[in-house]
Amino acid sequence: MESLLSGKFRRYHHLSLIQHLLIPSIVLLNIRDLFLVIAGFFQAFTRLLLWRPDVVFTKGGFVCLPVGWAAWLLRIPLVIHDSDVYPGLTNRMLAKKATAIATGAPLENYPYPMEKSHYVGIPIDASFRVLSDKERAAVKKELGCDPDRPLVSVIGGGLGSKVLNDATVRSSNQILTSASLLLISGKQQYSQLVSQVPQDSAFVLKEFVSNGVADILGASDIVVSRAGATALLELAALRKPTILVPSSRLTWQVKHAATYAAAGAVVCLDETRFDDEADTSYVDAILTLLASPKRRNELGASIAKLATPHAASDMADIIYSVARK
Known part of the structure; x- marks a missing residue:
């Protein structure tokens, strides 16, 4: 396991665009984190160039953005998974670059291209089962x-x-x-x-x-x-x-x-x-x-009826199929 630099874009639903631009703590941290994302991209690019994986899988969240960009630039197939029915900023930015997209909820809840999207659900621990x-x-x-x-x-x-x-x-x-x-x-x-x-x-x-x-x-x-x-x-x-x-x-x-x-x-x-x-x-x-x-x-x-007991194997099948292409 290795870490890399990344940053997040802070935006808050209770604040207007003007407020986001006028609050120093938000503006300064967003500027700082922009440079962290750029640094993280070069870190990810270097590591993927050396490792040359068959496929890159990301799960959403700001740390995935520089990795996804680096994979796309190196023409390494990218598979993303989106758990939430309200897609996050990172997944929205990576969706067009992804080879395949897996979702945690039915596809009608997402704006992703249907031809490369797959509803798999979310893998959960096997201990979550009906008790006698x-x-x-x-x-x-x-x-x-x-x-x-x-x-x-x-x-x-x-x-x-x-x-x-x-x-x-x-x-x-x-x-x-x-x-x-x-x-x-x-x-x-x-x-x-x-x-x-x-x-x-x-x-x-x-x-x-x-x-x-x-x-x-x-x-x-x-x-x-x-x-x-x-x-x-x-x-x-x-x-x-x-x-x-x-x-x-x-x-x-x-x-x-x-x-x-x-x-x-x-x-x-x-x-x-x-x-x-x-x-x-x-x-x-x-x-x-x-x-x-x-x-x-x-x-x-x-x-x-909304349970997805095969989510883990379905997700693995998608990653494997993309890697084999």
Whole structure:
């Protein structure tokens, strides 16, 4: 493994073009990073010239831009993969130069040329599988929950989500009348929440889960989550009834959630409504699903249709076929 220099183009949806040009910290960092991209391009060009690989595969993100440009200039076949339904700047810039493009969502969500685009999904860990009733009960007992009660798990991504944390704590007493409740809060707010959550054995608060998250989600009867691309396909593999609360600041999460909601695969909530203390959309959505096993089964069946269990092998086939040409 080797590293190379690269830089990112900072742009923020809540700022206008004029604001981007007037804020020194943004302008100076973007100018600096332009030179880093140029330096990274020469590094990548030199290494690819020496290595002469049969194909170059990039996964998106700003670090891939100088590598993709160098591969194109050296006439080395380029394969790119785009996980998000909202294509990033790097993949948009490399798409015309790519020999093949793989996507994490159906092709109608992308502006890429259809003749070289392939829907493969996103490879996920094999631990994300449907658990048997016995396995689910064992995981619930290990968490300290009643194996005979439904389990609602709330996870806000790797860093946690203050919006989900606060909404869950506010609604916890109502939810606990019908189910056990697991909240993975993230490190930033954990110490604060310890003193705020109900002192009830049916409420499990965890700062972070490094191992066994697939089992925890697999044992859950309802999962409340953000709308990251990989997380959604993990939930699809688990056939899990899901409530999505996409971050309103992240365009790709909003689009992911809309795509899954349009397929009838999730319940989607608007986090901006949670600011109103009178709003009950969060707890209502959870209690409605808890009261309807039939609806949970319908959501589980619908989200399972979006799973891509062969994503890794399909991606490998594309890379291999391009390399052989």
